[in-house]
């Protein structure tokens with residue numbers, strides 16, 4: 001059984017979802033289908049990922065009311081009109097009447113957040129979207145968004161894993177009634193070699209990925225690991241009927257490594273921690289073309 005979290009909007013969000021960044025074509029469709037078959041109900045996508053159609057195909061025929069679809073509005077579409085158009089596009093591509101959770105993918109200080117918040121209210125009133133939220137927002141920008149929002153902001157999706165323990169941001173979101181969703185919950189595999197994580201996994205008869213995901217959900221954080229491997233998809237679900245001890249939680253809290261995986265090409269938003277190597281070469285060409293301006297790619301997840 002996958003635990004759920006009650007959002008500020010009043011809707012319930014499954015605490016585990018399947019991430020789909022870099023999943024396209026048949027691989028995307030098959031991974032999403034496998035996840036649903038195993039019992040996942042929550043899928044995380046975004047217009048940027050270029051896979052709405054594949055996600056749409058995979059969810060077709062399933063009881064929509066039992067699924068939870070998160071999608072994201074790209075940061076160049078934050079004006080009122082563009083946000084409404086982007087949402088309609090996403091609904092069409094996904095083949096659904098509503099999106100469960102619609103997030104601003106990355107902040108953009110050049111476009112007025114007031115307009116985006118007005119668009120979010122409209123989308124909720126029109127029942128095109130059930131809950132709204134943010135992604136990659138720091139405390140100042142969360143505060144700005146909250147000032148203008150007439151509807152509750154339900155989550156802030158940020159990079160979060162044992163090698164990037166964003167304790168202060170978590171406390172701030174908790175205080176403001178905003179849940180947190182961890183993207184890159186496995187640090188794209190990097191954290192699976194951590195000696196503390198491996199030791200705790202061995203002692204609990206679990207694998208390192210389960211320990212990372214359990215650490216996050218035990219902190220009250222929703223996790224959206226991506227996998228194309230059916231065994232991993234299945235084993236990532238085994239995080240809800242056991243617990244880490246307080247001591248184990250404290251050990252992981254104290255790992256002290258502060259390494260970010262995601263490093264977007266746009267540089268107008270401050271990031272925390274060292275800058276990792278670019279992943280441009282691993283992005284499929286059709287996604288590059290879609291989100292490339294003046295020869296420069298401008299996102300990373």
Ligand SMILES: NC(=O)c1ccc[n+]([C@@H]2O[C@H](COP(=O)([O-])OP(=O)(O)OC[C@H]3O[C@@H](n4cnc5c(N)ncnc54)[C@H](OP(=O)(O)O)[C@@H]3O)[C@@H](O)[C@H]2O)c1
Pocket residue numbers: 018019020021022044045105135136157158182183184185186187188189192209210224225226227228229231232233235236262300301
């Ligand atoms: N809002 C944002 O700006 C943003 C940014 C980045 C990502 N995201 C979202 O967050 C999701 C997750 O992040 P991510 O995909 O970047 O990284 P991630 O989930 O931390 O890592 C994915 C990697 O972990 C491996 N993996 C998964 N389960 C495993 C297991 N049990 N054992 C060993 N390896 C395992 C996968 O390989 P296999 O396929 O072999 O299992 C894959 O290579 C994305 O897919 C996307 O939906 C959002």
